Amino acid sequence: MDISLQNVEYRYQVNTPFERLAIKDVSIDIPSGTFLAIIGHTGSGKSTVLQHLNALLKPTEGNVVIGDRMITSEKKQKNLKEIRQRVGIVFQFPEHQLFEETVEKDICFGPMNFGVTEEAAKKRARAAIGQVGLPEEILSKSPFDLSGGQMRRVAIAGVLAMEPDVIVLDEPTAGLDPRGRKEIMDMFFSLHETRGLSTVLVTHSMEDASRYADQIVIMHNGEVYEKGTPKEIFSSPEGLLKLGLDVPEVVRFQLKMEKSLNIRFSKTCLTMEELTEEIAAAMKRGAPK
Amino acid sequence: MNEPLVELKNVSFKYDAEAGYALHKVSFTIFKGEWLAIVGHNGSGKSTLAKLLNGLHFPLEGCITVGGIQLSEDTVWETRKKIGMVFQNPDNQFVGTTVRDDVAFGLENHGIERDDMVQRVTHSLEKVKMAQFLNQEPHHLSGGQKQRVAIAGVIALRPDIIILDESTSMLDPRGREEVLETVRELKQDYNMTVISITHDLEEAAKADRIVVMNKGQLYREGTPEEIFQMDEELVNLGLDIPFPVKLSKMLREKGLPLSRHYLSEEELVEELWTSHSKM
Incomplete structure (x- = not known):
């Protein structure tokens, strides 16, 4: 399912003294099957953009096209249920939203809310718990007896059980240890590939953005500051650095080394393998005469 | 830097008599003025350790001494004066309606005189570079700013030790750097001892010493240099290099x-x- 934001503006609390412009003139295309990363500082408008992707917010200007639906400021929207089912959002710290007595009930809650029968929902719960890498026995446990990492996975399974076409992730690995982070991201990437999902990842991790995304959008002060492939974005990192954002470690090291040795590598490296190749080659060439 | 400040001897702890050990026979020493990083995967016992150090729980076996005082229910109010804690979630540790009130809260609890209190509040907020936010309400602050106010609340009490319990893990990179920079300066100025419980290996690399926890036990301790020699072993422990x-x-x-x-x-x-x- 394609999603497209066209010149979207959003103001919070319009016509009150608290009115505040959160995003303006934001245009982003997310064709079906894209892995898009959105990066930017806290307060740059990332979360506001995210809430437009399944019509939780209605733009105050511009259009949001989600599949065959067009969301504008004008129309009173009806039947948003289908959109909410097809675009699943995993919010930050999703484990805070667990509430049921058992893991199974918690995962079934969403699908049943959308009219799936109990039997079918249970089937989906079993499939989803496997997808997030947890054993089926966990279904009968209370979500509150699980570890933090397990709770996070259960919450994610609840979104997967809706069988969405688009999955939106807001900082999905915050607070996890390095192994947990890698496992969760690898899991999303494999779901993205095998199920042909569109994935939108809001992250502070330039490593993840460069490793997984096809497209990167940088948000700043409520506007799209730059967009492009990881290669394009990180090949001219001046913009990022000016905003005080990080670049991936590999890129940062390359920049330091080029500056200090007064050399240029033949390309911008995005992986450690590329970087070691380039360093080895540069060392072989030796200092410029 | 070789004066022992906190000593753990064979400390074991269970949350529930039926459950397994959250900590099992943990012994190590924390020296005055050092920056000690405690690293380990989720569930390795790091945070339990922090709770024991601050007397939120007591060891089932073994003992902990803080500045020569053995930690127990009778001495906990004494030892808590020596230790300030900054927790993970910036939104869970604000009690005041303004930045000023929040920092004053702890001082009031300790019965500090008003004049002294006013001075300490201003001074601590200056230290964490939040003085211009004195009358702000907490929800207007960024995560990093909130954590810095929490730190101001801690240092206003002038503890010897500050424990950061994953205090930067919910912050963005800029917020994280702000907080760590603040703590580094405070450590220098006051010769404070810092115990940082963290997943962030880049941060741990800058510590004086690292303790690696695994499954409730002390797995290894050493300088960053020594610990990062472990290489793949660290990855197997759920950590990174x-x-x-x-x-x-x-x-x-x-x-x-x-x-x-x-x-x-x-x-x-x-x-x-x-x-x-x-x-």
């Missing part, structure tokens, strides 16, 4: 003659520069 160490290793495998593991990018670039200009 800092970027410069990983890169040095890969370069050596490529046949580059590097003399050791580098903990900072600067050192590694320096070494590469030296051998580059010799070629």
Whole structure:
């Protein structure tokens, strides 16, 4: 399912003294099957953009096209249920939203809310718990007896059980240890590939953005500051650095080394393998005469 | 730096008599004025350790002494004066309606005189560079700013030890750097002891010493240099290796003659520069 934001503006609390412009003139295309990363500082408008992707917010200007639906400021929207089912959002710290007595009930809650029968929902719960890498026995446990990492996975399974076409992730690995982070991201990437999902990842991790995304959008002060492939974005990192954002470690090291040795590598490296190749080659060439 | 400040001897702890040990026979010493990083995977016992140090729980077996006082229910109010804690979630540790009130809260609890209190509040907020936010309401602040106010609340009480319990894990990179920079300065100015419980290996690499926890037990302790020699072993423990160490290793495998593991990018670039200009 394609999603497209066209010149979207959003103001919070319009016509009150608290009115505040959160995003303006934001245009982003997310064709079906894209892995898009959105990066930017806290307060740059990332979360506001995210809430437009399944019509939780209605733009105050511009259009949001989600599949065959067009969301504008004008129309009173009806039947948003289908959109909410097809675009699943995993919010930050999703484990805070667990509430049921058992893991199974918690995962079934969403699908049943959308009219799936109990039997079918249970089937989906079993499939989803496997997808997030947890054993089926966990279904009968209370979500509150699980570890933090397990709770996070259960919450994610609840979104997967809706069988969405688009999955939106807001900082999905915050607070996890390095192994947990890698496992969760690898899991999303494999779901993205095998199920042909569109994935939108809001992250502070330039490593993840460069490793997984096809497209990167940088948000700043409520506007799209730059967009492009990881290669394009990180090949001219001046913009990022000016905003005080990080670049991936590999890129940062390359920049330091080029500056200090007064050399240029033949390309911008995005992986450690590329970087070691380039360093080895540069060392072989030796200092410029 | 060799004056012991906190000593753990054979400390074991269970949350529930039926459950397994959350900590099992943990012994180590924390020295005055050092920055100690405690690292480990989720569930390794790091945070339990913090709760025991602050007397939120007591050891089932073994004992903990803080500044020569053995921690128990009778002494906990004494030892808590020596230790300030900053928790993970910036939104869970604000009690005041303004920044000023929040910092004053702890002081009031300790019965500090008003004049002294006013002075300490201003001074601590200046220290964390939040003085211009005195009358702000907490929800207007960023995560990093909230954590800095929490730190101001802690240092206003002038503890000897500050414990950061994953205090930067919910912050963005800028917020994280703000908080760590603040703590570094405070440590210098007050000769404070810092115990940082963290997943962030880059941060741990800058500590004086690292304790690695695994499954409730102390797995290894040493300098960052020693700990990061562990290499793949760290990955197997659910942790990671800092970027410069990983890169040095890969370069050596490529046949580059590097003399050791580098903990900072600067050192590694320096070494590469030296051998580059010799070629």
